[in-house]
Amino acid sequence: MTGLDMSRRSLFPLAVGFWASASASARAQSRAPWWKSSVFYEIYPRSFQDGNSDGIGDFIGMKDRLEYLAELGVNAIWVAACFDSPNVDNGYDVRDYRKIMPDFGTMEDFDAFLAGAKQLGIRVILDMVFNHTSDQHPWFMESRSSRNNRYRNFYHWHDGKNGGPPTNWQTQFGGAAWTLDQKTGQYYLHSFEAQQPDLNWENPEVRAELYAILKFWASKGVAGFRFDAITFIAKPEKLYDLTPEEIPARKTFADHGDRLSFYLKDMYEHVFKNTELYSVGENWGVNRDEYARITDSRNKELSSGFRFDFQIKDNVDAWRKGTFHLSDLRAFNRDNSFDDHPTTWPVVWLEDHDYSRSVSRYGSQLPEYRDRSAKLLATMMLSLRGTPFIYQGQEIGMTNFPFRSIDQFDDVFAHNEWRLQVESGRISSREMLANLAATTRDNARTPMQWNEGANAGFSAVKPWMPVNPNFRTINGSRESSDPGSVLSFYRKMIRTRKQFPVLIHGTYKDISPDGSQIYAYIREDSTNRALVVLNFSDNEKTFPLPEGQKVKRVIASNMDRKQIEGSAIRMQAWESIVVII
Structure with missing residues (x-):
């Protein structure tokens, strides 16, 4: 492993100060599933740590950084797509589900990583891409060999219509969702790239293979699975065309109703029943009621899921940079608390491998407040009901990459949109570049910034993707030795969340002043009443405490406050505070 030693022994002792001890109320939640009280950390393998000096992250590197994650305080790791793949879509086109991608190492490397995580008390879940496979998967290669092949019905094959595709459905990346196979004269369906043919979940043989x-x-000791594009697996019983208005909106043709529920219940029955395995879905395109149904513990479908209602608010058409409105965030967090659905458990997240960096999207645009706003976002994320997922680099405040040319992008979606928007003459290259630079998922895929050394300590050789030039000031080594850093704050805030279960399980009530940039809410259970106050602005603001309430103690503050006196809190720019009242 390259870079400085960041083992537990070398880390700077953390100041505890105002991080008060909590009562023993955690006993009341002792019967909850392990994943409800866990803090997850997503690893994007290609960009996390290169352990064999080939410029690509791997399981050797991941194992070497486990101590860092233990010090951070996470309980579980989600490893993004890591199976053998031609890499048309960076591993989300699987060729062999039982083989580790050679870029990331061997099965022995994976086993060593898993054993190391277990030794540190960290569980591991894996990404499962079950909506589709690679077109190089043996199932599809057999399927396309002839119309009579046994594997033909593993995928969706249809005759064309009027000399063209069966329907006018569009992929999530743009373009037709049907590709003609010249040899057999039929079209196959793909929700994403043509090299990612959709599996036919209606076929019980397909489901048996996936289970x-x-x-x-699971037999190897994996603790659960994150299911990529899981809400795409059910297709309409009958083919139909989209309306002219639905096509540019990229309306999904997936069925989110009874067939989706049937498949998820079937998977639960055959795999998850009577186990502690965690199942979390990428619940793209479903509304709140559908999400509540899919993740309701009584329905036995999925344990939880990622919602995207808020993420798409400032990401128009998946590439155009929109405006962040605090009111949108507040509205989403209110809905996502699911206080009206106590048997539904949400996921709390701001970043993953498909979205740009949260501090660049939602934090201050003034350099002097960058770190403070990153800490504010951490305060919010780790004080909401649900299971928080931190994405690699988020805990050190990594920012978007300063893209200057379309040639710098790796993202297949970015290149597709460039062709659709720029090469067609719809918008200028300058406008498109500015929008893509703000929204591309490549922002999340630049190498992890470990230290000030060559390639940010990610690799001893040139990385597969450029390192953000700001790595000399934003890196894990520097922040580990700074008790006032973003990284140190994440560690403290994770500890506080675990010490005060009210921040995990308590009810949620928004008490923000109308029209203000102050966002305030109360988390409450039978043991504590916590008030969270966040100033989402570059200016000082005053927040009046709820009538008749006094602050008993401060349990978290990104300004190192020790106490609050009086009936109001004078909030500095981008200040965050959590108090017991």
Whole structure:
């Protein structure tokens, strides 16, 4: 492993100060599933740590950084797509579900990583891409060999219509969702790239094969699975065309109703029943009621899921930079608390491998407040009901990359949109570049910034993707030795969340002043009443305490406050505070 030693022994002792001890109220939640009280950390393998000096992250590097994650305080790791793949879509086109991608190492490397995580008390879940496979998967290669092949019905094949595709459905990346196979004269369906043909979940043989894959990894000790594009797996019983208005909106043709529920219940029954395995879905395109149904523990479908209602608010058409409104965030967090659905458990997240950096999207645009706003976002994320997922680099405040040319982008979606928007003459290259630079998922895929050394300590050789030039000031090594850093704050805030279960399980009530940049809410259970106040602005603001309430103690503050006196809190720019009242 390259870079400085960041083992537990070398880390700077953390100041505890105002991080008060909590009562023993955690006993009341002792019967909750392990994943409800866990803090997850997503690793994007290609960009996390290069352990064999080939410029690509791998399981050797991941194992070497486990101590860092233990010090951060996370309980579980989500490893993004890591199976053998031609990499048309960076691993989300799987060729072999039982083989580690050679870029990331061997099965032995994975086993060593898993054993190391277990030794540190960290669980591991894996990404399962079950809506589609690679077109190089043996199932599809057999399927396209002839119309009579046994594997033909593993995928969706249809005759064309009027000399063209069966329908006018569009992919999520743009363009037709049907590709003609010249040899057999039929079209196959793909929700994403043509090299990612959709599996036919209606075929019980397909489901049996997929369940066997899950059991294979569970037998190795994997604690659960994140299901990519899981809400795409059910297709309409009858083919139909989209309306002219639905096509530019990229309306999904997936069925989110009874067939989706049937498949998820079937998977639960065959794999998850009577286990502690965690199942979390990428619940793209579903509304709140559908999400509540899919993740309701009584329905036995999925344990939880990622919602995207807020993420798409400032990401128009998946590439155009919109405006962040605090009111949108507040509205989403209110809905996502699911206080009206106590048997539904949400996920809390701001970043993953598909979205740009949260501090660049939602934080201050003034350099002097960058770190403070990153800490504010951490305060919010770790004080909401649900299971928080931190994305690699988020805990050190990594920012978007300063893209200057379309040639710098790796993202297949960015290149597709460039062709659709720029090469067609719809908008200028300058406008498109500015929008893509703000919204591209490549922002989340630049190498992890470990230290000030060559390539930010990610690799001893040129990385597969450029390192953000700001790595000399934003890196894990520097922040580990600074008790006032973003990283140190994340560690403290994670500890506080664990010490005060009210921040995990308590009810949620928004008490923000109308029209203000102050966002305030109360988390309450039978043991504590916590008030969270966040100033989402570059200016000082005053927040009046609820009538008749006094601050008993401060349990978290990004300004190192020790106490609050009086009936109001004078909030500095981008200040965040959590108090017991």
